[in-house]
Amino acid sequence: MTSSPVLLAVALSLVSALCYATAAVVQERTAAGTANLRGALARGSWWGAVLLNAGGALLHVVALRYGPLSLVQPLGVLTLVVAVPLGSLAARRRTSGTQWRGMALTLVGLTALLTVTASGGSPDSTLSTTGVLAVALAAASVIAVLVRLASGRSGRGGLAFAAASGIASGVGSTLAQKLAVGAGMSWSAALVAVLTVGFAAGGLLLAQKAYGSGLGGPLALLTLVNPFAASAIGVTLLGEGFQYGATGTLLALAGATAAARGVVLLSRPQAQPQAQTSSQIQPQPQFRSESQPDGPARLDVGVSHLRPTRILAGTSRAA
Known part of the structure; x- marks a missing residue:
C-alpha cells in the first residue's frame, strides 16, 4: 500500500469519527429526553443522528476501500476522543x-497501531460467501445473547447493548469492505448488501438503547468492541497482519493496551453512576437541572467528577 492510500484512509477515518461522535452526542441528548425508543423515533434530532451516522458510515466504507480492517477500524476509537472535547x-x-x-x-496507542499496520497492498482479499454467512450467523448469535442479558438489567444493560452494538457495527464494516473492494453484481453481492444494512441498522438501534443509560461507558465499550471484532475477522480470516514481525506484533499489542487504557480513563466515572448520593449532589445544585430533579440530572455532581456522559447529558437538558 503506498503512502497516498494510507493517508487517504486515515483522513477519511478522521472525518468519519467526527460524524460518529457528533451523532453520539445527538443520540444521547435524544435518549435523555425520551422514555423509550418509540419516543426517540418521533423526534427530528434522532433522524439528524441517523444522517450523521450515515455520513460517517459512507466515509468509513470508502476508507475501507483504501486500507485494511486492522488499520481503519481501530481509528474508530477517535470517536470517543472527539466526543469528549466536543x-x-x-x-x-x-x-x-x-x-x-x-x-x-488513546492517541499514542492509535499512533503505534498505525505504525505497524500502514503497509502492504490494498485490501484485495475479502470474505467468501460461505465466510460471510458463517460470520453473520456467529455474530447474530452473540448479539442475541447480549440483548437477552441486557433485558431487565438497568445498571449493566447499557453495557450489554453497547457490546452488541459494537459487534454489529464491526461485522457490518467487514461486510461493507467486501462490497467496497469490488463485489460484482450477483446474488451473493445482494446478500452481502442486505446483511451489511441489517448489521449497520442493528448497531444503530442497539447504540440508541445503550445510550439510554448514559454516553461515557456505553460509547467507550462500543468503540473498543467494534475494532476488536473487525480486526479479529481481518487477522483470522483475511490474513491481515503487522509489520516488523514479532516486534511489530508487540508494538501493536502495546498500542492496543494504551488505547484501551485511554478509553477507560475517559469513561471511568461512568462505571459507578449510582454511587453518588444525595449528600454529594446537594452541595453543588448549580449542576442540576431544575426541570428534571429526579432524572438524568443526578449524574451532574461537580467539576472534580466531570465525565463525557455528564457533559453531554448537560447539553441535552439545555436543548
Missing part, C-alpha cells in the same frame, strides 16, 4: 485532567 465545548465546561490523559493515551 461535549465540553457544547456545555462550556473545562475538560478534566483525567480526560486529557485518556485522550493522550
Whole structure:
C-alpha cells in the first residue's frame, strides 16, 4: 500500500469519527429526553443522528476501500476522543485532567497501531460467501445473547447493548469492505448488501438503547468492541497482519493496551453512576437541572467528577 492510500484512509477515518461522535452526542441528548425508543423515533434530532451516522458510515466504507480492517477500524476509537472535547465545548465546561490523559493515551496507542499496520497492498482479499454467512450467523448469535442479558438489567444493560452494538457495527464494516473492494453484481453481492444494512441498522438501534443509560461507558465499550471484532475477522480470516514481525506484533499489542487504557480513563466515572448520593449532589445544585430533579440530572455532581456522559447529558437538558 503506498503512502497516498494510507493517508487517504486515515483522513477519511478522521472525518468519519467526527460524524460518529457528533451523532453520539445527538443520540444521547435524544435518549435523555425520551422514555423509550418509540419516543426517540418521533423526534427530528434522532433522524439528524441517523444522517450523521450515515455520513460517517459512507466515509468509513470508502476508507475501507483504501486500507485494511486492522488499520481503519481501530481509528474508530477517535470517536470517543472527539466526543469528549466536543461535549465540553457544547456545555462550556473545562475538560478534566483525567480526560486529557485518556485522550493522550488513546492517541499514542492509535499512533503505534498505525505504525505497524500502514503497509502492504490494498485490501484485495475479502470474505467468501460461505465466510460471510458463517460470520453473520456467529455474530447474530452473540448479539442475541447480549440483548437477552441486557433485558431487565438497568445498571449493566447499557453495557450489554453497547457490546452488541459494537459487534454489529464491526461485522457490518467487514461486510461493507467486501462490497467496497469490488463485489460484482450477483446474488451473493445482494446478500452481502442486505446483511451489511441489517448489521449497520442493528448497531444503530442497539447504540440508541445503550445510550439510554448514559454516553461515557456505553460509547467507550462500543468503540473498543467494534475494532476488536473487525480486526479479529481481518487477522483470522483475511490474513491481515503487522509489520516488523514479532516486534511489530508487540508494538501493536502495546498500542492496543494504551488505547484501551485511554478509553477507560475517559469513561471511568461512568462505571459507578449510582454511587453518588444525595449528600454529594446537594452541595453543588448549580449542576442540576431544575426541570428534571429526579432524572438524568443526578449524574451532574461537580467539576472534580466531570465525565463525557455528564457533559453531554448537560447539553441535552439545555436543548
